Amino acid sequence: MTEIPEHLLKRAQAAREKAVSEPAADAAADAPAESAGESRIPEALLKRSQAAKASKAGGDASAAEAGGGGGVAVADKVGALVTAAPAGGGVPVGAGPGGHTQRLLTVVKSGSIQDVKATPVDKVHTWPHLLAAEFVAALAMTAFTFIFSIFVNAPLLQLANTNATPNPSKAPWYFLGLQEMLTMFHPMVAGVTLPGVGIILLILAPYLDRNPSIKPEDRKFATSIMTVHLMFWAVLVMIGSFFRGPGFAFVLPWVDGLFFEL
Amino acid sequence: MSKIIDDKPRPTIKDRINAAVDATQGSQAWSSIFRPGSIFRKGYTDSPRNRSYVIMNSVLYHLHPVKVKRHAVKVSYTLCLGGLSFFLFILLTVTGIFLMFFYRPEATAAWNDIRNLQTSVTFGLLVRNMHRWGAHLMVLAVFLHMARVFYHGAYKPPREFNWVIGVILLTLTLLLSFTGYLLPWDQLALWAVTVGTNMMGYTPVFGAEVRFVLLGGAEIGSETLLRWYVLHVLFLPFVIVIFMAIHFWRVRKDGGISGPL
Numbered sequence: 001m002t003e004i005p006e007h008l009l010k011r012a013q014a015a016r017e018k019a020v021s022e023p024a025a026d027a028a029a030d031a032p033a034e035s036a037g038e039s040r041i042p043e044a045l046l047k048r049s050q051a052a053k054a055s056k057a058g059g060d061a062s063a064a065e066a067g068g069g070g071g072v073a074v075a076d077k078v079g080a081l082v083t084a085a086p087a088g089g090g091v092p093v094g095a096g097p098g099g100h101t102q103r104l105l106t107v108v109k110s111g112s113i114q115d116v117k118a119t120p121v122d123k124v125h126t127w128p129h130l131l132a133a134e135f136v137a138a139l140a141m142t143a144f145t146f147i148f149s150i151f152v153n154a155p156l157l158q159l160a161n162t163n164a165t166p167n168p169s170k171a172p173w174y175f176l177g178l179q180e181m182l183t184m185f186h187p188m189v190a191g192v193t194l195p196g197v198g199i200i201l202l203i204l205a206p207y208l209d210r211n212p213s214i215k216p217e218d219r220k221f222a223t224s225i226m227t228v229h230l231m232f233w234a235v236l237v238m239i240g241s242f243f244r245g246p247g248f249a250f251v252l253p254w255v256d257g258l259f260f261e262l
Numbered sequence: 263m264s265k266i267i268d269d270k271p272r273p274t275i276k277d278r279i280n281a282a283v284d285a286t287q288g289s290q291a292w293s294s295i296f297r298p299g300s301i302f303r304k305g306y307t308d309s310p311r312n313r314s315y316v317i318m319n320s321v322l323y324h325l326h327p328v329k330v331k332r333h334a335v336k337v338s339y340t341l342c343l344g345g346l347s348f349f350l351f352i353l354l355t356v357t358g359i360f361l362m363f364f365y366r367p368e369a370t371a372a373w374n375d376i377r378n379l380q381t382s383v384t385f386g387l388l389v390r391n392m393h394r395w396g397a398h399l400m401v402l403a404v405f406l407h408m409a410r411v412f413y414h415g416a417y418k419p420p421r422e423f424n425w426v427i428g429v430i431l432l433t434l435t436l437l438l439s440f441t442g443y444l445l446p447w448d449q450l451a452l453w454a455v456t457v458g459t460n461m462m463g464y465t466p467v468f469g470a471e472v473r474f475v476l477l478g479g480a481e482i483g484s485e486t487l488l489r490w491y492v493l494h495v496l497f498l499p500f501v502i503v504i505f506m507a508i509h510f511w512r513v514r515k516d517g518g519i520s521g522p523l
Contacts, residue, residue, distance in 0.1 A: 205412070
């Protein structure tokens with residue numbers, strides 16, 4: 001057997017109680033008037049049902065009663081509809097003025113069945129809008145790497161020789177910030193502690209930053225502190241790369257030349 | 263005596279080509295290869311349905327959802343940095359596989375192999391250059407991607423853990439680049455790695471052990487070259503692919519990329 005969700009059961013229970021507490025006939029009569037202000041039933045439908053009721057009032061009494069019960073019954077008034085329907089009796093219950101056999105049984109308010117909580121998001125198709133951009137970016141990157149590689153060769157120095165230490169000996173560029181700090185701190189601090197703390201702080205960043213906003217104007221502190229550290233790091237890398245010569249002493253690249261290989 | 267028995271005009275070349283294309287595209291083999299939504303399929307039209315199928319029915323494209331937020335498509339928001347990092351990884355894999363055909367990770371052979379690659383192998387120098395510059399570009403792209411994500415506050419809930427994965431990916435990228443640095447076995451490689459691993463040796467408590475395991479001895483030598491080669495071409499790529507898979511999967515699970523601001 002299908003399981004009925006808890007909230008639907010509750011809602012049905014509430015509706016049943018409401019229907020019991022109000023006299024069914026009153027409810028049917030009042031419905032059009034009271035719902036004009038707040039009901040979600042379209043105005044046109046209400047008018048049509050009222051007109052139908054009025055036209056039937058002159059004719060068959062029992063049909064009019066059934067029409068009144070059925071025409072405007074909403075989900076909340078299920079009880080009223082169920083009790084009213086048998087009153088229509090016999091065959092011609094559904095027969096309208098033109099002999100139509102279909103008629104409006106009930107209008108169910110959308111909110112009574114489903115309550116959509118998701119707000120619509122402005123979306124576009126991935127193909128072509130995103131894939132085209134990605135494809136162009138990938139092509140441009142390939143072209144750049146390709147053309148750059150045609151004109152600039154990767155370095156290949158002399159065969160490695162453990163007995164001939166080049167002066168200066170430099171780490172790859174992304175570690176030159178660390179090597180630069182070696183000139184200021186003990187190797188354990190510069191080579192292990194500071195980068196270790198840096199990586200741990202980076203990992204912890206989302207848990208340390210409790211500010212829920214992503215708007216730049218609300219994040220001045222976070223933005224400043226990150227910028228300061230990135231700039232600090234970039235400056236260290238640049239000094240290590242371009243301003244350090246033999247003996248890792250400070251040099252000016254435009255005076256003493258470059259001591260840097262990528 | 264010749265008599266015209268058929269009034270139909272002879273099919274032109276264009277008609278014949280069209281008929282051949284139709285027959286090919288209508289064949290069972292063709293439509294079994296190109297799934298619905300493929301632009302190569304017979305009767306392809308640019309419809310919302312086919313735009314969805316392009317993504318859903320492609321093993322590569324279904325990394326993406328069928329639809330994305332409108333602002334996520336703006337190049338000015340992401341600068342394509344994450345995608346370019348991934349693309350550079352693929353470029354490096356392709357060029358790296360090429361290089362592997364000509365390289366032996368032995369102290370006596372490595373440098374000669376690289377020199378022969380540059381001088382005697384067709385496109386060897388070009389591919390090596392692309393691998394080298396691509397590697398530097400990838401470090402740069404990953405780093406800039408991290409900065410972009412930070413400045414957009416994209417690490418905030420529910421994306422905290424994906425940021426953590428991202429930091430791990432940055433570290434793995436640096437390690438991949440660093441292990442590759444040794445492989446040419448020239449003076450630059452040897453001494454750059456010497457400087458780097460000396461710093462590692464200062465790790466408290468187990469620094470000496472870490473350095474010993476990584477170098478395969480007390481000093482850099484042939485064993486180091488083999489170890490770093492395996493790390494560079496197998497171990498680290500394997501690990502980084504796993505983390506990349508989690509990273510991309512989390513991007514979607516966390517509701518696509520962040521924003522708009």
